[in-house]
Amino acid sequence: MKIPVGIPVFVAAAGTDPRFAKMVSRWLVSAGVWLLFASVVGLLEAFRLIDTEILADHAWATYGRMRPVHTMTMLFGWASMALTGLAFYVVAKSTLLPMHEPLSKTELVFANMALWLFNIGVGVGAVAMCMGDLNAGREYREWPWYAMAPAFASVGICGVLFYRMVARRAVQGIYISCWFVMAGCFWIAIVVLMGYQTFWTAGIPDRIIDGFYIHNAVGMWFTPLAVGMTYYALPKLLNKPIYSYALGVLGFFTHLAFYTVIGTHHYIFTPLPMALQTTSVICSVAMIVPVWASTGNFLMTMKGERLAISHSYSLPFLLVGVLGYGLASVQGSAESLRFVQEILHFTHYTVGHAHFAMYVFVTFLIWGCIYGLVPRMTGREPPIALVTIHFWLALGGIAVYVVGLSVGGHLQGESWVDGEAFMESVRVAGPDRVWRAVGGLLMFVSHIFVFVALWKMRPGAFTMAFGGGQS
Amino acid sequence: MAFSIHTNHRVLFLLPAGIYLVLVYLCAVWPAMQEQAAMEKIPQPPENELVARGRELYGSFNCVTCHTQQIRGDERKASDNDGVRVVPVLEADARFGRELATRAEEYAWQAPVFMGTQRIGPDLSSTGRRLPEAQWHYWHLYDPQSVSPDSLMPPHRFLFTTEAPTGDAQYDYEEVQVIAGLGVSGGKLWAKPDAVALVEYLLSLNREYLETEGLGK
Numbered sequence: 001m002k003i004p005v006g007i008p009v010f011v012a013a014a015g016t017d018p019r020f021a022k023m024v025s026r027w028l029v030s031a032g033v034w035l036l037f038a039s040v041v042g043l044l045e046a047f048r049l050i051d052t053e054i055l056a057d058h059a060w061a062t063y064g065r066m067r068p069v070h071t072m073t074m075l076f077g078w079a080s081m082a083l084t085g086l087a088f089y090v091v092a093k094s095t096l097l098p099m100h101e102p103l104s105k106t107e108l109v110f111a112n113m114a115l116w117l118f119n120i121g122v123g124v125g126a127v128a129m130c131m132g133d134l135n136a137g138r139e140y141r142e143w144p145w146y147a148m149a150p151a152f153a154s155v156g157i158c159g160v161l162f163y164r165m166v167a168r169r170a171v172q173g174i175y176i177s178c179w180f181v182m183a184g185c186f187w188i189a190i191v192v193l194m195g196y197q198t199f200w201t202a203g204i205p206d207r208i209i210d211g212f213y214i215h216n217a218v219g220m221w222f223t224p225l226a227v228g229m230t231y232y233a234l235p236k237l238l239n240k241p242i243y244s245y246a247l248g249v250l251g252f253f254t255h256l257a258f259y260t261v262i263g264t265h266h267y268i269f270t271p272l273p274m275a276l277q278t279t280s281v282i283c284s285v286a287m288i289v290p291v292w293a294s295t296g297n298f299l300m301t302m303k304g305e306r307l308a309i310s311h312s313y314s315l316p317f318l319l320v321g322v323l324g325y326g327l328a329s330v331q332g333s334a335e336s337l338r339f340v341q342e343i344l345h346f347t348h349y350t351v352g353h354a355h356f357a358m359y360v361f362v363t364f365l366i367w368g369c370i371y372g373l374v375p376r377m378t379g380r381e382p383p384i385a386l387v388t389i390h391f392w393l394a395l396g397g398i399a400v401y402v403v404g405l406s407v408g409g410h411l412q413g414e415s416w417v418d419g420e421a422f423m424e425s426v427r428v429a430g431p432d433r434v435w436r437a438v439g440g441l442l443m444f445v446s447h448i449f450v451f452v453a454l455w456k457m458r459p460g461a462f463t464m465a466f467g468g469g470q471s
Numbered sequence: 472m473a474f475s476i477h478t479n480h481r482v483l484f485l486l487p488a489g490i491y492l493v494l495v496y497l498c499a500v501w502p503a504m505q506e507q508a509a510m511e512k513i514p515q516p517p518e519n520e521l522v523a524r525g526r527e528l529y530g531s532f533n534c535v536t537c538h539t540q541q542i543r544g545d546e547r548k549a550s551d552n553d554g555v556r557v558v559p560v561l562e563a564d565a566r567f568g569r570e571l572a573t574r575a576e577e578y579a580w581q582a583p584v585f586m587g588t589q590r591i592g593p594d595l596s597s598t599g600r601r602l603p604e605a606q607w608h609y610w611h612l613y614d615p616q617s618v619s620p621d622s623l624m625p626p627h628r629f630l631f632t633t634e635a636p637t638g639d640a641q642y643d644y645e646e647v648q649v650i651a652g653l654g655v656s657g658g659k660l661w662a663k664p665d666a667v668a669l670v671e672y673l674l675s676l677n678r679e680y681l682e683t684e685g686l687g688k
Contacts, residue, residue, distance in 0.1 A: 049591070052616070052625045059629045064533030136530030137583040166480045173477050182480075183487040190495060202582040203510045204575045205503035210584075212499035220491075256487055260494040266588065269543035269560050271575035276502055342560050346539060346590040412590075419563035422593050427621055 013379035014466045016099045020092070021377050021459040023103075023111050027085025028370060029458065030119050032451040034077025037126075039444040042070040046437040060130040068134055068142035069126045075140060075222075076151055077122035079358065082366045083225040084118070084158050087181045089377055090232040090369075091162050094177050095169035107161055114157040121151030138210060140217050141195040152192050159185030176248040180228025183256070187220035204271055211263035211272070211280070219259040222358070226365045227251070227294050227325070233369040234301055234318055238308060243300035251293035258283040258290060265336035268345070284336035287329055295326035313387045317368030320395060324360030331356065343417055348429060348436075349409025352402045359398045359443070367394075367450065370457075379462040382453035390453065393446035401439025408432025506575075513579040516680050525672025528665055529585065537624070539587035540596040540676070544572025567594040568601030569678075576681060591623055599677030608670040609647045609662050617652035630666035633657055643667065 013021075048054045048063055055061040088111065092102035103111060125147030128134070134142040141148065162185060166178050195213040198206070235242045242248065264272055264280035299322060302309065309315040331353055334340055344350065367390075375381045408429035415425035476482050529535070542564045544557030557572040559565070573596050578584045602608065610617055613631050615624035633655065636644040643664040649655050662670070 048625060049623055052623060056626050057628060059532075062532055062627070063625050064536045065531075067536045068533065132531035134531070134533060135583065136533050137535045137585045137587070139588065142533075163480070163484060166483075169480075174480060174483055179483060179487075182484055183491075186484070186488045187491055190491065194495065194499065198582060201503055201507055202580050203506075203578040203584060205507040205510065206582050206584045207578075207586060208503040208506060209499055212495070252487075256490055257494070260491060261498045263498070267586070269545060269572075270541060270586065271544075271573070271578075273502055273506065274546070276498070279498070342545075345543070346588070348589075350588065416561050416563055422566060423619065423621055426591075426623060 009375040009381060010379040010462060010466075012376040013463065016377055016463065017101055017103075018459055018463045019108055020088075020099075020102050021463050023108060023115065024085050024088050024377060025374070025454075025458045026112070026115055027081050027088070028374065029451075029454050030115065031078050031082035031085065032447075032454045034073050034081065034122055035447050036444075036451055038070050038073035038078055039440075039447050041066055041073065043437070043440045043444050045070055046433070046440045049433045050437060059132070064136075065129055065132065065134065068129050068139075071140065072125055072129070072143055073122060074358065075217075076118075076125075076143075079222055079362055079366065080151075080155075081115075081118055081122075082370070083222070083229065084114075084155070086229050086366070086369050086373065087158070087162065087225060089373055090177050090229055091165045091181055093236075094175040094232050095166055096171045097165060097169065102165065103161065107164065110157050111161055114154040114161075117150040117154040117157070121147050121149070121154065124150070138195070138198075139214050141192075141213060145196055148192060148196060152189070155185055155188060159189065175232070176242075176245065176252065177228040177232040179249075179252055180224035180231070183252075184221055184224035184228070187224070188217070191216045191220055207267055207270070207272060208264070208276065211266045213263070214266055215263040216260060218357070219255075219262075222362050223259070224255070226321075226362045229369045230294075230298060230318060230322065230365050233314075233372045234298055234322075237312065237315055237318070237372045238301060238305055240301070243297050243303075247293045247297040251290045251297070254286075254293065255290035258286045262287065262336070268336070268338055268341045281336045281338070285333050287333055291326060291329035295322055295329075298322040299326075312372075313382075313384050313391075314368050314370075314372035316391060317364050317371060319368075321361055321363075321365035321368055324356065324364055328353065328357040328361050343413035344409055346416075347409035347412040348405040348432065349413070352405030352409060355398065355405070356402050359394075360402075364394075370454070374454075374457045378457055378459045379466070380457050380460055382456050386449050386453055386456075390446045390449035393442050393449070397439045397442030397444075397446060399439070400435055400442065404432045404435030404439060408436070510575070510579050513576055515580050519671075519675070521668050521671045522675045524665075525668035525670070525675070528669045529672055530583070532627075532669075534595075535585045535587045537587075537589060537591035538585075538593065538595045539590055540573070540584075540594065541586040542567065542569060542572045542594060542596060544574075564594065568597035577678065595673065595676055597676060597678060599674040599679075603674065603677070605645070605670050605674060606648050608673055609645070609660075609666065610650060610653060612662075612666055612669070613647070613655075613660065614653050617650070617654075627666070630663050630669070632661050632663055633659055634661075635659065636661055 044054065045063065045066055092099065125143035128144050128147055129142055133144045135144065162181050166174060166182060191213060194209060201209055231242060231248060261283040262280045264276045265284050268277050302319060309319055335344060335353060371382060371387055411428045412425045415428050473479060474482050476486055543560040545560045546557055548558040559572050607618060611619065612627045614626050615622040645662040645667050647660040647662055649658050649660050
């Protein structure tokens with residue numbers, strides 16, 4: 001075993017355009033703010049399933065309205081903004097652009113404009129939904145169109161910027177991270193267009209588009225971005241090449257082929273076309289190929305690096321994230337099977353799975369990339385004690401949360417199969433709703449540490465002094 | 472090598488984009504168009520302003536977060552499977568006021584469809600048949616636990632008022648028959664127009680229209 005000897009972060013960071021660093025940091029700090037806000041809302045919702053009287057006299061804060069505030073802000077405010085911010089850095093580095101000026105002045109203006117457009121979208125969306133203007137029954141697109149429009153424009157701008165960066169790369173080959181970033185931006189644009197053009201469908205067709213939207217919004221945006229970031233951060237932090245580049249390419253194309261089609265597995269046993277249902281189940285199972293192409297690739301890269309991982313404060317996040325990707329996806333494949341759906345559909349188990357995927361997979365990878373890469377951009381490291389506490393609180397919190405909801409979900413499902421009174425299925429999951437709130441509380445506390453760490457890593461005097469020639 | 476995906480960013484952009492567009496057409500746009508054409512053969516249900524307003528409110532309060540409007544059907548279990556009569560996946564779903572699974576016709580012309588994904592609360596696809604009393608729904612909206620102990624539903628007291636409506640407005644309000652468990656001081660309670668519309672919508676979920684059209688049980 002060896003401890004990889006990389007260059008110190010302040011050496012890596014020297015010469016980075018301070019305005020570029022500030023721009024990336026703004027994306028990440030914004031994401032951190034939304035993470036805190038959405039956690040508070042999520043926690044509030046968890047406690048309301050214990051005490052229904054919390055904020056009960058306010059129509060704007062009713063349970064149904066706050067739930068999409070939690071999900072939409074987490075998905076788009078936190079995960080999307082963090083991944084987009086990281087993508088600027090990763091694309092610039094992996095295309096070997098000169099770090100003293102990775103983006104031109106005009107491009108920087110656009111990148112900052114995209115940042116504020118995205119923030120406006122997330123904020124307007126949350127307020128609008130509290131006021132009751134939400135696309136009910138259309139999950140993960142509850143924002144009214146005027147909230148999604150700025151966010152959509154923002155991703156469009158970023159997509160163009162990423163494309164331009166890749167186009168003027170200083171190396172012939174295009175690294176796999178850029179594949180995922182460029183494709184992800186295009187895919188999510190199509191997904192959002194499909195999700196918001198609702199005039200031409202009603203009834204069952206409305207649900208066909210819904211199934212497509214739900215799963216493509218997750219899998220054709222968060223997954224490619226998070227996996228793409230990891231393809232850059234993991235070899236960089238271990239100071240060695242990725243185990244197999246070909247596996248990455250295999251993962252990319254099989255992901256595209258299978259993931260696009262699996263949306264209808266949210267509507268098994270419904271009047272949706274049977275051919276579509278069956279195709280979605282088959283492709284859900286086939287997802288094992290792209291998932292383990294990437295997961296296996298990452299794990300093989302980490303093989304023999306136990307010492308390096310245990311001495312790093314960012315690699316443990318990546319390890320958990322990679323395992324989370326593999327496990328959450330296998331769980332997802334299993335959940336699509338009809339005999340599993342019979343019992344677990346409609347239960348808390350699904351909510352546990354959603355959190356497992358978005359948290360243990362996407363969010364842990366984001367944190368690993370942030371802690372690993374941002375110091376190399378700004379020259380400032382977060383307090384290690386703080387990151388350690390964050391790691392264990394977040395991991396403990398999500399473990400309690402997912403185990404609680406999985407057990408609760410099973411109890412609910414069994415109660416329905418046994419034909420007990422409906423209220424019995426509500427009562428039987430009572431203790432697990434408490435565990436859910438406890439887990440949520442731990443996660444929320446850990447997010448305070450994330451925010452402090454993000455703040456400590458922001459560009460400061462070092463970046464100004466040793467940054468690129470523009471300052 | 473000029474057209475290699477590894478070295479040509481145009482190819483790298485266009486190839487996944489093109490494949491994706493084809494797949495999106497095949498797995499979403501095309502089936503949706505097919506089903507849309509089939510659905511448009513079903514006559515549109517009669518319009519009712521109050522029900523439409525109630526449906527809007529059902530969406531605005533995002534009731535679909537906790538309540539499904541679908542009984543899943545297992546076509547493998549149906550003995551007389553003619554594509555219409557499908558046996559529910561869960562036998563116990565009969566408690567929601569129906570013996571058969573929900574069918575495409577029930578969702579015709581609805582946009583969005585409130586099929587839902589979670590059952591934190593019970594299914595509402597036939598709630599108008601199961602609980603046909605408007606007063607029960609008022610009690611339940613005002614204080615869910617008064618009629619359904621241990622319910623997780625938050626009270627919707629903001630849809631009610633204890634001040635008697637005056638003038639023309641009073642025609643849009645409904646007086647609630649106050650029962651002991653509600654804990655209303657003064658003993659008088661009125662459902663605001665929004666509550667009236669919401670309950671009207673819930674009561675409309677009874678499949679009566681489908682039966683008059685001969686579209687089955």
